[in-house]
Amino acid sequence: MTRILAWLLAFALPALVGCSEAPPRDDAAARAPLILISIDGFRADYLQRGLTPTLAALAADGVHAEAMQPSFPSITFPNHYTLVTGLYPDHHGIVHNTMQDPALGRFALGNRAAVGDGRWWAEGEPIWVTAEKQGLHTATMFWPGSEAAIHGVRPDHWHPYDGDVAPRTRVDQVLAWLDLPATQRPAFITLYFDAVDGAGHWHGPDSPELNAALRDTDAALARLVDGLRRRGLYDRVNLVIVSDHGMTATPPAQTIYLDDLIDLSDVDVVTYDVPAELNPKPEHAAAVARALLAPHPHLRCYARDALPARLHYGGNPRVAAIVCIPDDGWLVSTHARQAKRKRALLGEHGYDNDDPAMRALFVAHGPDFRRGVVLPEFPNVDVYPLLAHLLGIRPQPNDGDLTPLRGALAMPATAMHR
Structure with a gap:
């Protein structure tokens, strides 16, 4: 009987320890810190341009995917939140950069009150919240959602987004967090770069300005790598480098005008460009549906509940009643809106996530990754x-x-010990 009890305790005690709600924070000192880096708008094939030697070296010495498929719609906020929740936008609730909620009202990138309101983000739980609940320190150097207390939890360290903060300054903040004492150092850190996306929008994906943004962002990565080397952390930190979507050229002539198809007074337009989403006014719903759901050159419009299942989109009430997806390189607008634009939009994303131009980046490097591995394309969830x-x-x-x-x-998932 004594042997049986000892045998049972030998197996039961580790199991009970493994089921504890939160590991002690001191355990973070034994972990390889994880830095999740986003290069907004970095199309998968940009890696082949020869303009990002630091990123290429990390890919060659670690892991990279042929491409990563974004979630639909292939835009910034939905995909950044997908990356840190593992949920499709339909399931985490950030269905667009601009959206309407029946109870909360309107959400938009420039609406700082909405962006910082945890209720918008509460349909998902980002990984920094989960990590904090389980006893780890976290820090975010910009990431959609990180400005809000989600389920009442924030990262230990975070900054409100400011596009004027230079890439090198963002890197220096990450390095400063790594310089904290081991028991205070974040186990999880995010780092976000946006210059590539901005250059793609305003100058196009094949422009000299886009290429300059690639070089500048790679220089910031080189600063990070150098900082890790000087601290003896280069082979002791896991880097996961991703993008949220790709980019395609949008010649100004390739514009589809909603007011050529419907009377704009019959609808509330939630968002234009790609994808365009709108809610018909109840008394005009049938006429608007007949007009928009009919075939149109370079445009496919769907009722929310009739979107292709492969898009995993349309079940969330924040998705508008009609979703219009233009062909690659086309925009949805109105004559008045286009006339008011101060500058042409020469690049855009948001298109069907099966579009090759929307393909995103995935590179990983560090002690827990193999070397010289190329993965087939996979979805960003x-x-x-x-x-x-x-x-x-x-x-x-x-x-x-x-x-x-x-x-x-580097080790089978079942064998790795953290």
């Missing part, structure tokens, strides 16, 4: 289970799957 695995935390329910990324890991 799969990044979240990878992040949770690297942090050694219990993930929230999500739409992702670690299986496509297991080949990137």
